[in-house]
Amino acid sequence: MSFRHTVRQRTYVFEDLKTLLARASPPRSGDELAGVSAQSAEERVAAQLALADLPLTHFLSDTVVPYEHDEVTRLIVDTHDALAFAPVRHLTVGELRNYLLSYTTTTDTLRALHRGLTPEMVAAVSKLMRNQDLIAVASKCEIVTRFRNTIGLHGRLSTRLQPNHPTDDARGIAASLVDGLLYGSGDAVIGINPATDHLQTTIRLLHLLDSVRERFAIPTQTCILSHLTTTIQAIEQGAPVDLAFQSIGGTEGVNTSFGVNLVLLREGFDATRSLNRGTLGQNVMYFETGQGSALSANAHHGVDQQTVEARAYAVARAFDPLLVNSVVGFIGPEYLYDGKQIIRAGLEDHFCGKLLGLPMGVDICYTNHAEADQDDMDTLLTVLGAAGVTFIMGIPGADDVMLHYQSTSFHDALYLRQQLNRRPAPEFEQWLLNMGIVNDALQLQPVQTGHRLVASLSTL
Structure with missing residues (x-):
């Protein structure tokens, strides 16, 4: 027609x-x-x-x-x-x-x-x-999900603490992890992109994150962003998997390029839920998407990239995820050329995901060859905050040393929480108070050398 x-x-x-x-x-x-x-x-x-x-x-x-x-x-x-x-x-x-x-x-x-x-x-x-x-x-949408804390409530802003390291070095990861926690980051998830998708590396990193979470009774969840098949194998070997991660797209073809289909996603979902590790809920999936992925895989069927991106949210919705993240500027200027296009796409993705019932976060980011800069990201950060974004990224200095792209820092999350009166997830907020990281006004407190989190660095 x-x-x-x-x-x-x-x-x-x-x-x-x-x-x-x-x-x-x-x-x-x-x-x-x-x-x-x-x-x-x-x-x-x-x-x-x-x-x-x-x-x-x-x-x-x-x-x-x-x-x-x-x-x-x-x-x-x-x-x-x-x-x-x-x-x-x-x-x-x-x-x-x-x-x-x-x-x-x-x-x-x-x-x-x-x-x-x-x-x-x-x-x-x-x-x-x-x-x-x-x-x-x-901003009128409220999508609430739960695992060890409650994410997505009105007036709240969560962050993914992303302590990536180019060689998956435990001490380097631990330094970024402690740094982020001391800035109040990590209530959405503490999630590492491993430098390699090796099973034993994934299991080692899962144990590292889980040991920190248990030692300090942190009411959050952890995730190693390995391929879903690797996560399933880790579960079979008894690893402490909280969330299963997978990149997804809006057509069968792009999902095939990612090495998954709906049957495999269901297998990962069932395997992760079977561990029953959530204390407040059982939303166990973490999905990432991005405009341009279908075109880069030549699997877009002549459909514009924003419509294909919205179709990916139907895939996510089928598995009741804890978190969905549009990595909006990550693929590069071939798909979103400049700051103006990245800002528009971020708002579109967040709107479409929320309207379809998803807990949408946005990785407010750009690659170094795009016609964009940190001022553009500040603008997108602020307007997404006004739109009620569920979570953003927390990366040391906003510069990911493993993935080599520019995102948002622990300081950016503090700015948004303070400027728009957004608070962390309630359970995580109470933990920050108990640890003396923030005061009753949720302002960061000076951290002494002897603070438990700082002292723990030598033993991680």
Whole structure:
């Protein structure tokens, strides 16, 4: 089915749904590289106007990737909740935008809607929104998950403490780990990207993190971001696995490039849950995604990268994750060219994930060859804070010495918490108070050489 709209006596024709969505997208280098973006601002406006008039029910009968060829499409179609969709079934995409922005649409309203929306619906409505619209709607969403603490409550901001090391050296990791804890970081997860995906390295690092967590009774969870198959093997060998990690994408093809499918994800989910290590809940999955991954794997099927990214959230949603993280600027300028595109993409990803019911964090980051700098990241950090982002990264000096990219530091998280009056997860906040790391006003306290965490460095 084709779509058309006339602007200034010129009629633009969009041959199918995926073309319409792509032409309506704000500019980004990845869509230009794929040859799917609008060729002019006028064409983009024509596509957005045509998209605004499209009934939401159209997305239930028209798929951007064929049902018979893609298991992610089958997941989206087969798990759609018609009852949850009923309140908005009569709306167009444009009317959905108005509905989401309405004062009468509350947190409870959005919570009830999660399973009734498809990724393509939320991607479509995001293309009609200004940045402030994306912020306003996302800030109304509250997605709460639990393992050893409670993540995602309104007025809270969590961080992933990321003590990576280029050789997986235990003392180097321990130094970054203690540094982060003393700055109040780590309530979302203490998570290491290992330099290699070696099973014994993964097991060694799991024991290292778990020993620190147990020694100081830290109410958080740990994760080694190895491939899911490595994590499953570690579980089989009795390793202390809290969360299972995996990068995922929005088509079967991109997930194949990551070495996973829905069956393997279910196996990892079941294996991790079987350990029953959570004390407050059993949300055991940690997923990472990123605009451009499908295009880089040549598995995008001609779909624009933001819509494919939203489809990845359907995969995540199927496994009730504790955390989902859009690594928004990590893939490089071939996909998001500059600070403006990274900022827009970060807000889109956060909005779409939250609207689909996911605990969305954003790795506010860029590579050194992108046309972006730390000022751009400060802007994205601040607007995501206003939008209610669930968690961000905490990296020493904002510079990851193993992955070689720029992200956010322990100080950035402090800035956001102080500026916007955001607090850590409640259980972690109490731990910070008990350890004397913060005072009753949640301000950092001077740490003496003899502090237990500092003294522990020599024995880690």
